[in-house]
Structure formats: C-alpha cells, structure tokens
Amino acid sequence: MRPEIVSENLLTDNPELYEHQFPDPEHRAGRFVDDVLRRFDGGRTVLDIGCGTGRDAGYLASVGHTVTGLDLSERMLAHARERYPDVEFTRGDMRSFDLGRVFDAIICLDSAFLYCHRNEELTAFLDRCREHLRPGGLLVAEMRNGAFFLGNTELLDGTRTRSVLWRGTTYTSHTTLWIDHAAQLLRRHRVWEWPGCAAPLHQRSAWRLLFPQELRHFLDLAGFEVLAMFDQPGPRTDLPWSADAALSTALSSDRLHVVARRRA
Numbered sequence: 001m002r003p004e005i006v007s008e009n010l011l012t013d014n015p016e017l018y019e020h021q022f023p024d025p026e027h028r029a030g031r032f033v034d035d036v037l038r039r040f041d042g043g044r045t046v047l048d049i050g051c052g053t054g055r056d057a058g059y060l061a062s063v064g065h066t067v068t069g070l071d072l073s074e075r076m077l078a079h080a081r082e083r084y085p086d087v088e089f090t091r092g093d094m095r096s097f098d099l100g101r102v103f104d105a106i107i108c109l110d111s112a113f114l115y116c117h118r119n120e121e122l123t124a125f126l127d128r129c130r131e132h133l134r135p136g137g138l139l140v141a142e143m144r145n146g147a148f149f150l151g152n153t154e155l156l157d158g159t160r161t162r163s164v165l166w167r168g169t170t171y172t173s174h175t176t177l178w179i180d181h182a183a184q185l186l187r188r189h190r191v192w193e194w195p196g197c198a199a200p201l202h203q204r205s206a207w208r209l210l211f212p213q214e215l216r217h218f219l220d221l222a223g224f225e226v227l228a229m230f231d232q233p234g235p236r237t238d239l240p241w242s243a244d245a246a247l248s249t250a251l252s253s254d255r256l257h258v259v260a261r262r263r264a
Helices: 013-019 029-038 055-062 076-082 117-129 212-221
Strands: 044-048 066-071 090-091 104-110 132-144 160-166 169-180 185-193 201-208 225-228 255-262
Touching: 013 076, 013 160, 029 055, 029 132, 044 055, 055 066, 055 090, 066 076, 076 090, 104 212, 117 212, 212 225, 212 255
Parallel strands: 044 066, 044 104, 066 090, 104 132
Antiparallel strands: 132 255, 160 169, 169 185, 185 201, 225 255
C-alpha cells in the first residue's frame, strides 16, 4: 500500500523517504563525529543541532555518548523519538534555543550551519553554541565550502534529475542550483513528481556560502579557537572515512569541516 505522503517539504516531512533518499548504512557521519570527538578530547555529552531523523545521534548514543538532538521539524523528531529511545530529542530553533545546561560538544552536520543566512543569524547561532558548551567544549561542523564555488561550476551547470523508488512508488526530483551573489547564498529550486501527485511540487531553499577565513572570523568573534579546518576526510566526501586518515587542509573540495574549542 502506498504510504501517505505529506508534501509541504517532501523529504523533511517524510523521514523514512529522507533516509531512503540519503542512506548511510555504514554510519559514516556518526563514525566521523565519534572519531573527531576522540581525536580532540571532546568528552561524552553531545548536542546534535539539526539532528533530523536522529540517525547520527542514535549511532553516537550506541557507542557510549550521551546525546541530545535538536531540530525544528516535528515529523523528524517524532520519527527520531520512536527509533532512538535512548536519545533525548527536543524542538528548537538553532538561532534561539535555550536548554538550560551545557555539553561537552556540539555537532552541526549536513550544512545545517548554513541555514543562518544573515550575519546576525550566524552570530546568534554561535552565541547559543557558546552558551551551551562548557569551557573547552568542542563545536564540530560540516558544511558546503563557499571557496569551492570560486570558478567551479560543476554543481551549477544545468538541472540534475534523480529518481528514488520507495515502497513501490518512484519519486523523481529535478534540481537546479545557482549563486545569489548579493546575498552570498547558494539557492536551490527542486521540483518533485510522482505517480498520482496532483501537480509537481516546487521547493526552494538556500544556504549561506562562507569562505574559510570568513568562518574563522565569525568563530573568533564568538569566543572559539579553531583547532582544525579541513575538506577531507568527512561523511560526504569522496575520500573513504578512516579513523587514521590524514586531514586534508587544501580546502578546495565541496565540503568544509571545522573543529573549534570554546575559549574559557
């Protein structure tokens, strides 16, 4: 039987379809975070901002971390609570959340950091992170690399079409990316179609593009010391994840990873 589809935002409103579209059976993202926390003495209590389906938070809990997940989507949180009962999940806005306690580490994966489009939003988010970290606590973030788009158009050339078969129904997306230079945003227009849908579903989103030195500046102003900034390895890079892989600091690929410590 075809599942009931909520289509205000097809993937985030349908967590099982989201995980089917973006599978991570080897827990590359969770293993990446666990490795970074161990390398940099990140402690055991973790706040996962933009936790989504809870997959990464659930993995981290399974290897001994005490994890709290934060997200805005009630549907994602309901899915996460059902799947990972050992993790605390709470609803909150990354720019204004107040949980009333501190953590050893905060993680922010899959470009969630970049949903802060304006400078004041970035400042507010980093302020919330500082207030929720113990002195010396770690902020670990993974995001698109603004520097990648300097003269590199491989992600911007044309429309990309992708189909995914889920529970007997094929969902097809047509995605176009372009740069809004004035706002310093990577904008996306995605059109979804599937058998039985009344009309194509149009969805628009955007991410702030940050250059490495610009990101360092925001972190410094917010009271963080950057310990590492690298493009590979990472959960969404071509180089396979490896616990003993060297960190690449060329910063020329699509992904940017940063590890920063809250100053006392």
